[in-house]
Amino acid sequence: MLYWGTLATFAQSFSEKGVPLLQNYTPSQYQHKGKIWDIGSAPNGIVYMAADEGLLEFDGKTWTSFRGSDGFTRSLLVDNDSTIYTGSDLDFGVWKRNSYRVFEYTSLYPFKEDITGVNEEFWNVFKLNDNVLFVSSQNIYIYKNQHFTKISAPTHFTGSFSVNDSLYFADEKAGLFRMDGLSLKQVFKFPAGAGFEIAGIYRHPKGIVLVTKNSGLALFSSGKLSILNNAVSQHLQTAKVFSFTPVGDQYLAFGTILKGLYITDINGRIIHQINRNKGLPNNTILSLHYSPSGKLWMGMDYGVSAIDLHRKVTTFYDFRGDFGSGSAALIYNENFYLGTNQGLYQSAWDDLNNDSDYNRFRLIPGSEGQVWCLEEIDNSVLLGHDKGLFILNGNSIQKISDEPGVWTIVPYKDYLLTGNYNGISIFRKAGNTWTFLKKMELILGSCNQLIVEKDNILWINIPNFGVIRVVLDDNLYPAERLIIKDKEFDGANPYLKKSDSGIHLLTDRFQYTFSSAERKFVNKVDAESQPEIDGLVNGASQPIVIHQDYAFYPVYNGFALKYLRSGDKTSGQAYSLCVRKMEAIGRNHDKTDFYPEASIPFRQNSLKIECIVPNLDKVLYQYKLDESGRWSPWDSNNTFELFNLKRGKHTLFVRASMNNEILQTLAIPFRIEAPWFHSWLAYLIYFVTAVLIVYGLLSLQKLSLKKHRKQHLIKEQRSLREQAEKHRQEMMMLEQDMLKVEYNKLKQQLKAKTIELACKARVDDEKNRMLLSLKEKFERVQKEPALAQMILKEINRILESYINTEVNTFEIQIDELHQEFYKKLKDRYPGLSNNDLRLCAYLKIGLNSREIADILNILPSSAFISRSRLRKKLDIGADEDLYEFLNSI
Known part of the structure; x- marks a missing residue:
């Protein structure tokens, strides 16, 4: 509801393989408000939707609905975080937040009280300069400074479109027009008898491209109209386009009635084709909106979906039951091999591109069953299977060993080590064939991970037991073993990882580093971040790099690929951390909403505050109370509770993080009032x-x-x-x-x-x-x-x-x-002569050096010298007044 900061536009660069991360929302999640006809997003990232039964608001976790006019809400324009314009059946108006930060609707339609003979539906709302335009089939209403200018359609508007800083209007019979000041200027007439219906318009270096509903794409350039014959145009001729939006500057999105969503580059090359076979609830897309956070929102005939083009992870879910849950993958001779719970599957690497309506995988005969690992060793593909160790031979597999359960395969010098359901098997190559040599002594249990650290040091991971570091002799006997039990580590699913800095062990919560000097794992630090994708196969927290640009994730009922060429970007983007709800809670659980800077009664000194970075996934939050407080642990929970706060001024600090980068820190000041027994009335009593x-x-x-x-x-x-x-x-x-x-x-x-x-x-x-x-x-x-x-x-x-x-x-x-004065001086300073005493008397009565010289018949300089000698005998400093000193005796 409140926000700080702005969102930067996402720089597009995404994988062409697999389906971008897709999130579906059913009508039950947004209170069955009907079909979604238009979508827009506010600068703070909150998404708004025009639905049959009003306005919907979604921040990524919470749906909120508002009812405005009586008719279906058809269109919207999000002007800012607090102002939204909507068009509906027989009405249009503006939503503004009131002092309680709640939206209130005000109708602006001038004929609302008198609609006799009028049946207008407002399917678009635009903003051009300082004007807001409400568009129906019959008229354009231009709203500025609480005044309207009305422009009637030449015959009947069939569509209106915003292209950069221009507005275009398609008239059923008169053709295409462009807004020119407060009038319409014809661009061209539609071809005769063509049934030319436009669903969208975008600019192309050669002119403007018209996205038609039934005829594909048409280019208008140099006064001529021609049908484009690129890849997507041919698809769109049969898919029936209903919605369209640019995706940044380089990509386009087309929503169809029959075939779901198409995403192409600016030249019409299909990048993604996403439909029911790939996860959409249905194939009819009524509205599209690309938000600055990188999500493409789709309002459909049933439900709402969003695909995250910002993320570099794409998925291959087995919605048709073709291949099962992935566990291993390998690219070999331009073919993609996928090991799953059902067997080994093959597909051309290029066939994984998402430009067809579904993915094609072929099962390798004889590989039925659980495949655990795939490794290319000596230009051959080895297969770790539930039934043993196999080698790929063309389009079939050949068994090497029938010892069941091969988790992992690792080359070691001239040997081959396999981690099995029970122990480690050692193979040696004879000619072009691997043959079983022996089992490694002293190692028992399910060895699901083997890592060669260096020379003769081998690491073994045994689930529910621990990790073992062994030093092998020339006969592959573990001459030295270091056993580190699972209980030494916090978190689940321990996983060994080798890097340039050494051996690490990762759990779902922490990362540890092995110290050779201390012979144990040290440097416990928090795990780097949340998993990049939900639904990972248990224990598969780290991806398998299969290509210079791609890494593989095992996922239940499918698999995922991560595009490595350009990782997820958070740097350079300023995300909005919003306060969505703030409640003060009393001892009787009574609740009152409040806002920053508010004064809260002491009887409600427990607070519940909800903050969020709207519509951004994999975000972690933490908070602290006041500058002196401690930050809470990072957590995906975005609701914070504070209990029994003391009276006085407080500040709650909240910050959000993604991919180990702080997105924003938010300060929320508030004040807890003094209890009644500390109030001014109580003090008066x-x-x-x-x-x-x-x-x-x-x-x-x-x-x-x-x-x-x-x-x-x-x-x-x-x-x-x-x-x-x-x-x-x-x-x-x-x-x-x-x-x-x-x-x-x-x-x-x-x-x-x-x-x-x-x-x-x-x-x-x-x-x-x-x-x-x-x-x-x-x-x-x-x-x-x-x-x-x-x-x-x-x-x-x-x-x-x-x-x-x-x-x-x-x-x-x-x-x-001066007899008495002389006596006191003699008592204190016995060394004074009669002349000194007489000089003291002269000074005491106020005579200066010249007057004393006249009396004594001497030079003034001699009188001054006598005074200096007297000071020494009296032990008086040069800065002390001699007259005051003598008169004080």
Whole structure:
């Protein structure tokens, strides 16, 4: 129903021998919906059919029917996976999928409500550009943008045909017309009195070829019409053609009333003739459709059939009882020899071509009975038979040994080994005749397979026992035996196989490889793929190569050939992996359909999901849940069941495989809703309940508190008074401590101010005395000018003395103000000198290097060097602030 991907067109190249794999469907399988008049396929590979009682849908496993108009459904056009147009008796319309992915029918016929005097049957529906055309015998209705254009037939349409991008219409009397815009343009008139009825048209390099119902094939080229005289044209003149379809670009398919199906190349050479003798339910084919997946679908008078031209296996079933179930085959001198349960049969190799109505086999006299094997050795054909060992002699056989039951024949050096019902027989050639030599010692049981590995190593397969590896000496005695029992292998029907990489053992489930070093089978891997054909004879899982282009399969009631020149192709084709059905299942087994991205109630948290690659055989599937999950084993079952899923978002991954190649991986997201007890309503209920409980508890607590409030009130008041008293005392002590701290602080400040005032007074006194001395000196100069030089020197000495005194006074003042700071520095750094302490004091009060240099009467660079030395003594890094460091002490 849902699909992802597209199908690529099959590149045709198939065998001309045998019948392609054929699948028949009886009316009971599709609910007895009547005859199938038209067939089409959607891009995702699902096939749709116009039946008497409505529309049929088939995905390869499941048939689904839909009822639209009241009359028989005659024709259809599959526009895409979700849109189908159909024509029926007195109606035509469109099918579209609704929101539940189910088809719903809407009639488009403009005269549905008023059909008085109208009796139209719509046998064809076409799409040309953006127009949809519904064709009856009387009219063409062109539908576009919900509007119709009607074109009437010149007289009476007997057929309409789509050829590439052109539409042709055959009129009973006026001839063949081609659609040209919204009108018909005549191509040519039919020959007079010929009863010219056309069943199909196809293009040929020389022109267009008309497939007539009764006159074979006719070529219209350069304005002339001529009957073709090729092989298929002669057959079709008597077979009565009813349906036709091209098969790709190189082949053609013709459905007849009397002789079944013909498949030819573009030049009319018959490739296949398939009828009741070769497996069809009947010989009347009403409709044909070649799907992009390589299947040719046939709607018949009774039932539906499909032949798989994509597969390279063809079959020869004995529907007439001519030859029985094949077991061995050989091509010798351009003849095909077939060993069966009934005897040895012969046919010319070319007679196996499927261009005749049945196969011709001739029984070799004297070979009646079960033939097990055929081998060409020394340009002779040896025959392993239920009655013994024989050699083919022209058209008869000659017995070599009458020991019953020869399963297999193997040449070994100059000898011949045969695996028998009991043991191994050894033959030696004398002249041109093989003679019995002896039985091989130590080997008993039914030896149905012998393989010479190399030199003197022989492998023996004995069903229901195991395999034996023997080393033969020069006398063909098994000098060394290695026995490996069947129980060592998983799976049924063990089969030995030799390849360039060694000896392998295959079962229906696994493949093993023999290790000479370990002397056992190792490297267990999954079997390569499913059997290529159903109905294989038990134990015949591997084909026998009989020709450079063909291999032989033993099949019950017949045999099969595999065309080796071009194997089955999956690479380069994109197949659609579709979701067909998704069901959510509850604990009471109630089911609800859902689709990807859907939210599924928790009560239905078990899922059943069906996926399929539509109408493709031999496909295996596997799945896993979420990225963290593990892939399930590969299985042909395409329905997956998931149980008791947890809530939350999930993704189901599904992938399909054919011939050991992954076709496509599909991701299906969905969400499992939370259970009701995790829903928002449940959470609301929980919240309200919790509120009520809390309210009840608070109410009880409130009553309890009220009861004990008086008792606690007295106790609390007493406690509060005690706490208040305690607090008052603590506050008093705190105030005292604060006052003490404040007192000490003021005391220090007072001391500093006192020192400062004392220093100030002393400085002022010295200044006064110095000024008085200077005044006396100047007065003396005035009185005694001759002594001026000497007096000036004295004045200069007085000034220098004062300056030094001033500096010393400043240093003394600084020292007295920072006595406590000096003490802390000395305690932490005993190596500091007085000058270092004084420099620290200057820095602490915020003086920069230039100001310090002026005070100390030194260069600024010397002040900077002193700071660097101080940093080293204080063990302070260059990136640490010296001012902040000193103020933190």
